[in-house]
Amino acid sequence: HREFINIISNPELENQTNFNDEIYFIIKKLYELGEIGKAYTLIKSLDMKNISNQEYLNYFFLIELNYLFSTYKLSDVCELKTLLLEDSITLSKFLLEKTDIFCLTLENKLAEAKLLNSLLLDTEQEVDVNFQKLFNFMISNEINDLKFGSLTEIKFKELIFLYSAMLRINELALDENFIDIDPLNLSIPVILSNATRMDIRIKAANKAFYDEVISIDSLSALYQSVDFTSKQFIKPKQTILSLNNNELIMAFYYQLANIQIFPDERLRVILDYWEFAKNIGLQKIAYAISKNIIDSFDPTSENTKFGMEIALAQISNKNYDEALRWLSIYENSDVEDVKIEYAKFLIDLNETNELDTIINYLSKNYINIGKSRDQKTLETIEVLMSFLNIEQASDLKLTYNILEDQRLMPSYSITRDINKNILANNELTFFILSLISINNKSWSQLHPEHLKLILNAFSLYDQGSLIKPIILEILNELEIF
Numbered sequence: 001h002r003e004f005i006n007i008i009s010n011p012e013l014e015n016q017t018n019f020n021d022e023i024y025f026i027i028k029k030l031y032e033l034g035e036i037g038k039a040y041t042l043i044k045s046l047d048m049k050n051i052s053n054q055e056y057l058n059y060f061f062l063i064e065l066n067y068l069f070s071t072y073k074l075s076d077v078c079e080l081k082t083l084l085l086e087d088s089i090t091l092s093k094f095l096l097e098k099t100d101i102f103c104l105t106l107e108n109k110l111a112e113a114k115l116l117n118s119l120l121l122d123t124e125q126e127v128d129v130n131f132q133k134l135f136n137f138m139i140s141n142e143i144n145d146l147k148f149g150s151l152t153e154i155k156f157k158e159l160i161f162l163y164s165a166m167l168r169i170n171e172l173a174l175d176e177n178f179i180d181i182d183p184l185n186l187s188i189p190v191i192l193s194n195a196t197r198m199d200i201r202i203k204a205a206n207k208a209f210y211d212e213v214i215s216i217d218s219l220s221a222l223y224q225s226v227d228f229t230s231k232q233f234i235k236p237k238q239t240i241l242s243l244n245n246n247e248l249i250m251a252f253y254y255q256l257a258n259i260q261i262f263p264d265e266r267l268r269v270i271l272d273y274w275e276f277a278k279n280i281g282l283q284k285i286a287y288a289i290s291k292n293i294i295d296s297f298d299p300t301s302e303n304t305k306f307g308m309e310i311a312l313a314q315i316s317n318k319n320y321d322e323a324l325r326w327l328s329i330y331e332n333s334d335v336e337d338v339k340i341e342y343a344k345f346l347i348d349l350n351e352t353n354e355l356d357t358i359i360n361y362l363s364k365n366y367i368n369i370g371k372s373r374d375q376k377t378l379e380t381i382e383v384l385m386s387f388l389n390i391e392q393a394s395d396l397k398l399t400y401n402i403l404e405d406q407r408l409m410p411s412y413s414i415t416r417d418i419n420k421n422i423l424a425n426n427e428l429t430f431f432i433l434s435l436i437s438i439n440n441k442s443w444s445q446l447h448p449e450h451l452k453l454i455l456n457a458f459s460l461y462d463q464g465s466l467i468k469p470i471i472l473e474i475l476n477e478l479e480i481f
Helices: 002-009 021-032 036-044 054-070 074-086 092-106 110-123 129-140 157-169 177-181 183-192 198-210 216-225 230-234 236-243 246-258 263-279 283-289 291-295 304-316 320-331 339-351 356-364 375-387 391-395 412-423 427-438 448-464 467-477
Strands: none
Touching (some): 036 054, 036 183, 110 129, 216 283, 230 236, 246 283, 291 304, 320 339, 356 467, 375 448, 375 467, 412 427, 448 467
16 A cells, blocks of 8 residues: 555656646545645646646645645635636535635625625535534534534535634534544644544544654653543542543553652553553554653563563564563573564564565464464465465465355456566556455455465565565464564
């Protein structure tokens, strides 16, 4: 996915005098994938005078307007709106007309805004209830308990960005669904909205951190801003039970760890924090946000037994030297832990781009890997191990209990053309065809023969630069690690 976004974000536009359908498709795909910023940048690189297709022009101006809404550049929104009205541009769902009304209210031209809104009501076949509620709130400020319709019920994405700007300018709470509809562009408005529930803001911030939209420092600042009372910290276990909200508990643990005076108590809280975060899938965030705390720990006879947990946290934070220090101390304490080899594997894996580390790990642990696995998972593992030329692949216990496979193969024509373009070394073509053949499936959902084809294709693409992360994705999905 990342490689595909990178490819279509940088098309060759040099010496382009005539606009073509290919560039329209690229911009449309970027917008549909939530990459509105990249779509906007590409649009701004075009000479609009060369575009004769009015449908394309309307679509590009829609994206430009929504990008300005999503980045909250309202003065630019109103300036662009004026230019589009002068050029008689038409946008679906009366977005341009609604933007005009919105801008008039910002300029305090309420009489003109009301007139245009009455004309809008006469023109729209189906009244936009959400827009009307927000508009009436802006001009009267007397509506109590304003209830904004659920975004999941809104059929037209092009209006979401207008709604978000109207909600923000009026300091109204943002719906949690903003995060799901467009996490790349609407997470920041949710995070910055003081009127929005804190747990929703934290959820948006967690997603934004995973998407690399915000830094861990920004996330920790939001966690620290949650207002807990001193009484809640006196009885932390009771507080955690009473919160009953994963996002608020994450913030509470973080603050609780920071107020501990004694290192042993701080470590105990951190370990509980990591365990809780692991159970809800936010372990990476817990490791990252507690980095400064764990960096302050020094091995003692009391905390050496927690060396593995601290080492894994340091690995997650890419602090491999410190991870090795804790791992060495932990290993010398005469404990038997199968995770030691796993932790060393993770360090080696992150310090080299070669596949040898993966091959050696799978070779040594193939017996444990093959235990308690269903037939389909074992087949996927065998394909992967065979691709890596691991001799023990044939030792996996496969049976004939399942004679028919529900996992579908791509069509003959796609399979044929992938093979044909692999032989012809047409990298971009077999890359795109491979993506089409996957069609939003997870790796474990691919038929083994299909997986073989994909692995062979990507081992050749860009000198195999993607094959290591793909193999790691497969192993993680199969819960090998």
